[in-house]
Amino acid sequence: MSKLATASINSFASTETRTDFVPPSEEAAFILSASQLSALISQAVEKAIQPLVDRIEALEATVAQQNEKITASEKWQNTLADNQGIQLQLINTLRRDAPTKAPASHETKPTKKTSDHIDEIALILANREKGLVQSAAPKHYLTKLRKEGMKFSDLAAIMNLTVDRIRQLSRIAATDQRFNVTWHPRKKNAKIIKLRRWDAPGL
Structure with missing residues (x-):
């Protein structure tokens, strides 16, 4: 039998009996569009950097708390300074207005x-x-x-x-x-x- 006849017969044979048949891949191939690929990449990047974002937010919260404490401390110090100034003014006023002690009319003499x-x-x-x-x-x-x-x-x-x-x-x-x-x-x-x-x- 000629080669041409043999090829014709093989082309009509079942895939199980064909000698040159190559079975397709068992897994189906997926073809993604550019937008889908971009979305997958964005999701992967976002997932990878999320712990870093969380840490940065935590640090920012800590800094904000420290700033609040510093502000409160400065207010307390200013209040303390104001109170000390008021106390000093009061002491000076009391000293100025206090009656002068009269000198003793006589000192106790020894026997x-x-x-x-x-x-x-x-x-x-x-x-x-x-x-x-x-x-x-x-x-x-x-x-x-x-x-x-x-x-x-x-x-x-x-x-x-x-x-x-x-x-x-x-x-x-x-x-x-x-x-x-x-x-x-x-x-x-x-x-x-x-x-x-x-x-x-x-x-």
């Missing part, structure tokens, strides 16, 4: 016994200095006396008084121009009484 004790302290210190000068004691003894004076306990022993009484007298001596009541320069927590002018104890 004669107390005055005698104060004078005795002055004499003790002066005589202590005079004795050192007259005995030609080394100069550092005189310097020490003038610098450190006498402790409360030393004065109490000489005057036959208690230390508490000397402490009471020191409060009065502190207002007397003859004396200087201060802390001991070398001994901690110890106070002393010394003369302001050693050459004139009777001031």
Whole structure:
């Protein structure tokens, strides 16, 4: 049989018996228009960037809240400054309008016994200095006396008084121009009484 006849017979044969038959693809081919393809791409892009959009919106919300807090803080500070200004003006007004305290008509004077004790302290210190000068004691003894004076306990022993009484007298001596009541320069927590002018104890 000729090749032409064979080809004719094959063309009329069923697809199962044809030797040159190639079966079509089992999946159907879809052809998309340009608009459909564009829509699919847009949807894919939108889906991909949606988490980023959500994050940006969250950050914008956080920034907005912080701005609100800053604004509220600035308002509070301005209110506080205004209140402080009002308080200061009120204080100045009260000070200006407050009545001036009248001076005391008389000051409480110490009793004669107390005055005698104060004078005795002055004499003790002066005589202590005079004795050192007259005995030609080394100069550092005189310097020490003038610098450190006498402790409360030393004065109490000489005057036959208690230390508490000397402490009471020191409060009065502190207002007397003859004396200087201060802390001991070398001994901690110890106070002393010394003369302001050693050459004139009777001031």
